[in-house]
Amino acid sequence: MQDKTFFLLALDAFSSAVKLSHSYADAYHQHGICRMHLKQPKSLQDFNRALSLHPTHFQAYLSRAALFGAERRYANAILNCNEAIEIQPYSVRAYLYRAVFKFHNKVRHQILL
Structure with missing residues (x-):
């Protein structure tokens, strides 16, 4: 249960970071990691967005x-x-x-x- 709470808090933090700067690839990457741990289906979209911003x-x-x-x-x-x-x-x-x-x-x- 603590893991889920941690990842929900982290997801909120990275969601805020993504809203502040749409060009920050690391924020999208970490957002995707949190979604992956929470088994949310949009984690792939976050990874794809990170790669579109920073292909390497x-x-x-x-x-x-x-x-x-x-x-x-x-x-x-x-x-x-x-x-x-x-x-x-x-x-x-x-x-x-x-x-x-x-x-x-x-x-x-x-x-x-």
């Missing part, structure tokens, strides 16, 4: 990859990891995320066959 926002790509992974949309998650790797080629976390999504994607395809 590494964290937004990884957050979007995590969202797609949680939704079991592994191919999209892998593509977002690839984008993050292009931005920061030495990011171990991006490679680990991509490896996990590739594993799940492969297992899922084997089950479907």
Whole structure:
């Protein structure tokens, strides 16, 4: 319950930040993170908005990859990891995320066959 209260308060704070400045990519990214934790459907829109404002926002790509992974949309998650790797080629976390999504994607395809 404390987590939900924290994310609701954070969501309100980032909503205010977004209202004050529509060009602040980090505010949209953090707004999307809060929405993702609260399982609100518009978190993807926040990540997309952050990326439209700042196309090399590494964290937004990884957050979007995590969202797609949680939704079991592994191919999209892998593509977002690839984008993050292009931005920061030495990011171990991006490679680990991509490896996990590739594993799940492969297992899922084997089950479907």
